[in-house]
Amino acid sequence: MAVTSATSTDGTSLTISIEGRFDFSAHQAFRGAYEKVSPVPGHISVDMSDTTYLDSSALGMLLLLRDHSGGDSSNIRLTGCNEDIRKILTISNFEQLFEIV
Numbered sequence: 001m002a003v004t005s006a007t008s009t010d011g012t013s014l015t016i017s018i019e020g021r022f023d024f025s026a027h028q029a030f031r032g033a034y035e036k037v038s039p040v041p042g043h044i045s046v047d048m049s050d051t052t053y054l055d056s057s058a059l060g061m062l063l064l065l066r067d068h069s070g071g072d073s074s075n076i077r078l079t080g081c082n083e084d085i086r087k088i089l090t091i092s093n094f095e096q097l098f099e100i101v
Contacts, residue, residue, distance in 0.1 A: 005033035013043040019050040022058040030061050040069050049080025054088050066097060077101055 002019040003026055016033045018026065034044065044065070066074050077099045081089065089100055
């Protein structure tokens with residue numbers, strides 16, 4: 001499991017990439033990827049193209065990210081989701097909270 005992040009040069013967007021399993025073991029790294037960025041970027045993308053597994057603690061971490069970035073006014077995209085991850089997100093009604101592409 002590896003979590004990396006990159007902020008755009010103008011500071012308006014943040015991309016968080018998750019490699020491997022996205023579970024509780026990623027909690028500190030995932031929080032660190034967005035909490036250290038100030039001010040909160042207007043656009044956040046979570047790249048899951050290399051994510052192999054997602055569990056309920058990862059869903060909770062995504063909700064914490066959403067709260068941190070403004071709740072209902074946040075602009076968060078979940079990208080590169082494989083079929084299994086997309087199914088979990090759909091069952092959890094996360095398409096109501098996040099843009100999933």
